[in-house]
Amino acid sequence: MPLYSESVTKLIEKFSSLPGVGKKSAQRVAFHLLGLSEAEVEDFAATMVEAKKTLCFCKICQNMSDKEICDICANPARDASVICVVEDPRDVVSIERSLEFHGRYHVLHGVISPSKNVRPDDIRLKELVTRIDGSVKEVIVATNLTVEGETTAMYIAKLLAPLGVTVSRIAHGLPVGGDIVYADEITLARAISGRTKIS
Amino acid sequence: MPLYSESVTKLIEKFSSLPGVGKKSAQRVAFHLLGLSEAEVEDFAATMVEAKKTLCFCKICQNMSDKEICDICANPARDASVICVVEDPRDVVSIERSLEFHGRYHVLHGVISPSKNVRPDDIRLKELVTRIDGSVKEVIVATNLTVEGETTAMYIAKLLAPLGVTVSRIAHGLPVGGDIVYADEITLARAISGRTKIS
Numbered sequence: 020m021p022l023y024s025e026s027v028t029k030l031i032e033k034f035s036s037l038p039g040v041g042k043k044s045a046q047r048v049a050f051h052l053l054g055l056s057e058a059e060v061e062d063f064a065a066t067m068v069e070a071k072k073t074l075c076f077c078k079i080c081q082n083m084s085d086k087e088i089c090d091i092c093a094n095p096a097r098d099a100s101v102i103c104v105v106e107d108p109r110d111v112v113s114i115e116r117s118l119e120f121h122g123r124y125h126v127l128h129g130v131i132s133p134s135k136n137v138r139p140d141d142i143r144l145k146e147l148v149t150r151i152d153g154s155v156k157e158v159i160v161a162t163n164l165t166v167e168g169e170t171t172a173m174y175i176a177k178l179l180a181p182l183g184v185t186v187s188r189i190a191h192g193l194p195v196g197g198d199i200v201y202a203d204e205i206t207l208a209r210a211i212s213g214r215t216k217i218s
Numbered sequence: 219m220p221l222y223s224e225s226v227t228k229l230i231e232k233f234s235s236l237p238g239v240g241k242k243s244a245q246r247v248a249f250h251l252l253g254l255s256e257a258e259v260e261d262f263a264a265t266m267v268e269a270k271k272t273l274c275f276c277k278i279c280q281n282m283s284d285k286e287i288c289d290i291c292a293n294p295a296r297d298a299s300v301i302c303v304v305e306d307p308r309d310v311v312s313i314e315r316s317l318e319f320h321g322r323y324h325v326l327h328g329v330i331s332p333s334k335n336v337r338p339d340d341i342r343l344k345e346l347v348t349r350i351d352g353s354v355k356e357v358i359v360a361t362n363l364t365v366e367g368e369t370t371a372m373y374i375a376k377l378l379a380p381l382g383v384t385v386s387r388i389a390h391g392l393p394v395g396g397d398i399v400y401a402d403e404i405t406l407a408r409a410i411s412g413r414t415k416i417s
Contacts, residue, residue, distance in 0.1 A: 023311070024284035030269040033262050037247045046308060048236045052266060053273055053282070060270040063232050064263035067251060070229040071259040074252055083252070085223035109245055112222070 027053070079150065081143045082126045083108045091123060098122040100156040104147065104175060106130050106163060114161065122159075125150065130167040131174055137167075139174060148178065157185040164191050164209070226252070278349065280342045281325045282307045290322060297321040299355040303346065303374060305329050305362060313360065321358075324349065329366040330373055336366075338373060347377065356384040363390050363408070 023031065027049065034045035052060060076082065077089035084090075091097055091111075101122030105111055111124050129142040151158070160175050162168035176186045192210035193202055202210070222230065226248065233244035251259060275281065276288035279301075283289075290296055290310075300321030304310055310323050328341040350357070359374050361367035375385045391409035392401055401409070 023307075024272065024282065026265070026269040026272045026284060027282065029265050033265050038250050039243055039246060044238055047238060049269070050306075050308065051237050053270055055270075057270055060266055064266045066225070066228050066232050067259055067263045070225040070248070071252055071254075071256055073223065073225045083223065083226060085225060107249075108222075109249065 076126075080124045080126060081128065081146055082111055082124060096121075099154055101159065102147075102150065102155055102157070103159045103161050105161050106168065106171075110161065120159075122157075125158075127162070127171070130162055130165075130171040132167040132170075135167075139178075142171075144175070144178065147175070148182075151179060151182045151184050155184055157187060159187050159189060161189045275325075279323045279325060280327065280345055281310055281323060295320075298353055300358065301346075301349065301354055301356070302358045302360050304360050305367065305370075309360065319358075321356075324357075326361070326370070329361055329364070329370040331366040331369075334366075338377075341370075343374070343377065346374070347381075350378060350381045350383050354383055356386060358386050358388060360388045 030049045030052070031042075031045045034040055034048050035042055037045075040048070052063070055063075073085045075084060075087070077084040077092055078087050079092040080089060082089050082091070086093075098121050101120075102125050103114060103120055103122055104125045104127060105114070106127055106129065108126055111126065114120050114124075125143070125147050127142040127144065127147075129137055131137055131139055131142065147158075158175065158179060160172040162171050172188055179186050190213055191206070192213055193199065193206060197206075199207065229248045229251070230241075230244045233239055233247050234241055236244075239247070251262070254262075272284045274283060274286070276283045276291055277286050278291040279288060281288050281290070285292075297320050300319075301324050302313060302319055302321055303324045303326060304313070305326055305328065307325055310325060313319050313323075324342070324346050326341040326343065326346075328336055330336055330338055330341065346357075357374065357378060359371040361370045371387055378385050389412055390405070391412055392398065392405060396405075398406065
């Protein structure tokens with residue numbers, strides 16, 4: 020005998036399929052949803068479908084957008100001579116929050132990963148290469164400090180080498196406010212090898 | 219300038235509104251969803267609406283069901299003389315898993331809570347009272363061991379006293395396999411005050 024009705028069981032399964040949502044959380048979320056009004060549930064469902072339907076990618080930077088050219092690429096105040104390459108649209112949001120970067124972005128939508136069978140052609144590298152013309156001076160690779168992220172950074176450096184553009188990597192080291200005692204050895208190694216001169 | 223398109227921002231907000239889903243998780247879940255095919259997203263959305271639309275409550279035990287009378291109440295093999303009162307439909311699932319209870323349930327859909335302005339009339343107590351006829355011998359109150367759960371248990375005991383039915387409370391004490399050293403004082407106090415004779 021099933022413990023929940025078929026439709027409730029199916030709803031719990033759907034939520035369980037989301038990343039980071041376990042069986043208990045899925046139950047909790049499903050029951051919360053069932054406690055909302057029918058109009059609220061319909062609005063939630065419509066939001067999902069609407070977001071998926073209107074989703075498109077900026078023709079220039081490949082970031083998620085609801086326009087052909089995203090707001091950042093369309094903004095003439097942004098420096099077109101610097102491109103920051105990231106793995107994921109969320110990285111753009113994080114970097115934007117830092118208020119430190121005023122150039123444009125390029126979203127790869129993934130990283131090269133032989134173990135997950137993600138090849139260079141599977142991420143948006145071709146689109147990056149076509150963007151490199153005389154106006155672009157520097158490409159900052161801001162992929163994560165993982166094997167895949169590093170591999171992708173190296174691949175991009177080699178790919179763009181013939182095009183006469185400077186390829187740089189964001190700095191890795193101790194986080195601001197981080198205590199050396201508590202830093203892991205890999206971060207510490209990066210902090211030492213990436214040391215800069217005090218002028 | 220919004221960092222995500224309007225529809226994506228709205229989707230993230232919807233997921234953030236769910237219990238136990240923080241801002242970062244909501245982003246992660248929303249992006250996962252946007253990575254699915256349009257058909258999959260539509261199926262997810264339809265499941266939500268469908269579950270809400272078909273949701274109804276068993277006329278007898280008030281548990282969530284997709285039928286007028288739920289499978290447990292409709293099962294003649296279940297002992298109709300014992301009713302286990304729980305706060306939430308999920309509690310029914312947990313108790314069913316224990317395979318220890320063979321009677322029927324009554325789901326209150328909440329507990330009396332003056333601080334949250336939940337009065338006895340706001341939970342399904344009237345429906346419990348109407349179920350107490352000559353055939354019901356015992357009501358086991360299995361609300362949680364919280365102030366509200368205890369208050370509700372006491373209230374039920376008083377409410378049913380004139381009806382000549384035995385009202386009992388599930389036992390609280392050390393969990394099976396639990397170590398006394400690590401037990402919190404309240405559990406330990408309950409374990410001592412609720413001690414049973416070794417026959």
